[in-house]
Amino acid sequence: MSTQEIAGTEIAGTTALVTGAGRGFGRGVATALCQAGARVVGVARSSGELAEVQAQLGDGFTPVTADATDPVVAGRLIDRYRPQVLVLNAGASPLSRPIHRHTWESFSRPWEVDVKQAFHWTREALLAPLDPGSVVIALSSGAAVFGSPISGGYAGAKATVRFVSAYAGEESERGALGIRFVSVLPKLTPATGLGETAVAAYAARAGVDVPTFLDRVGPTLTPEQVGKAVVELVSDPGHDRPAYLLGVEGLSALS
Numbered sequence: 683m684s685t686q687e688i689a690g691t692e693i694a695g696t697t698a699l700v701t702g703a704g705r706g707f708g709r710g711v712a713t714a715l716c717q718a719g720a721r722v723v724g725v726a727r728s729s730g731e732l733a734e735v736q737a738q739l740g741d742g743f744t745p746v747t748a749d750a751t752d753p754v755v756a757g758r759l760i761d762r763y764r765p766q767v768l769v770l771n772a773g774a775s776p777l778s779r780p781i782h783r784h785t786w787e788s789f790s791r792p793w794e795v796d797v798k799q800a801f802h803w804t805r806e807a808l809l810a811p812l813d814p815g816s817v818v819i820a821l822s823s824g825a826a827v828f829g830s831p832i833s834g835g836y837a838g839a840k841a842t843v844r845f846v847s848a849y850a851g852e853e854s855e856r857g858a859l860g861i862r863f864v865s866v867l868p869k870l871t872p873a874t875g876l877g878e879t880a881v882a883a884y885a886a887r888a889g890v891d892v893p894t895f896l897d898r899v900g901p902t903l904t905p906e907q908v909g910k911a912v913v914e915l916v917s918d919p920g921h922d923r924p925a926y927l928l929g930v931e932g933l934s935a936l937s
Contacts, residue, residue: 691766691817691916694719699765701750701799702772704731706874707821710905711769711912716742718913723763725750725772751795756802760810767916768807771821772799775876776833778883784834792839800843804850807861814860817916820847824869824927832883848924864915867936869929871902901930
C-alpha cells in the first residue's frame with residue numbers, strides 16, 4: 683500500500699510531538715492536538731514559553747526544553763516517545779532586509795535552523811522507523827511558492843523543507859513503511875512574531891502603514907486555524923497529497 687493510500691490517524695490517545703511548540707503556530711498546533719485527545723510533547727528552547735503552554739493545557743502536555751536543530755535531540759526524543767504524529771514547526775525569524783543588505787550569515791540563517799531541524803527529524807522518523815500509520819507534518823511557508831524578497835534565504839529554505847518532506851514520503855513508500863509525510867505552507871500572517879515583523883517590513887517597503895497593507899492582503903491566518911488544519915490533515919484520509927497551501931479559506935492541495 684502506498685503512503686498516499688494510508689487511512690487517517692485517530693488522534694485521541696496517541697502521542698504527538700511538536701517542535702517550536704512554545705509560541706505561534708507551534709503553540710496553536712499543540713493546543714489543537716491536545717484538544718483532540720493527543721498526549722503532546724512540546725519541544726522549544728524557551729522553558730518559560732513551554733511553562734505557559736503547560737499551564738494552559740495541563741497534564742496532556744509534556745514540555746521538553748531543547749534545541750530542535752540538534753540531531754541527538756531528534757533521535758533521543760523519537761526513541762523515547764515514539765510519536766504517531768510529528769509536527770516539525772521550529773524555525774528562525776529571518777532578518778527583514780533586501781538581498782544586498784544581507785550577509786551570508788543572516789541570509790543562510792533559515793537553512794541552519796528551519797531546514798536543519800526538518801532534515802534531522804525526518805531522517806530519524808525514517809530510520810526508527812515510526813509505526814505504520816504515523817504522520818509527519820512539516821511546516822513550510824507560502825513564501826516557498828510566492829517568494830519573500832526581504833527575507834534572505836527564507837523562501838528557499840522553506841521550499842527545501844517541502845522537498846525534504848516529499849523525498850521522505852517517497853522513501854516511506856519505497857520501503858513500505860506506511861509513514862505519511864505532508865508539508866503545509868501557511869500564507870503570510872501578522873498573528874505570529876515572525877509574521878508580524880514580516881508584515882511590518884513589507885508595509886514599509888510598500889510605503890503604507892500596517893493596517894493599510896493588511897487591508898490589501900485581506901483576512902489572515904491565526905495559530906488556531908493552523909492547529910485546526912493540522913488536526914484535519916492527520917485525521918482525514920481524504921487529505922492524501924504531499925503538500926498543501928494554507929490560508930483562511932482552508933487547505934489547498936499543491937501539485
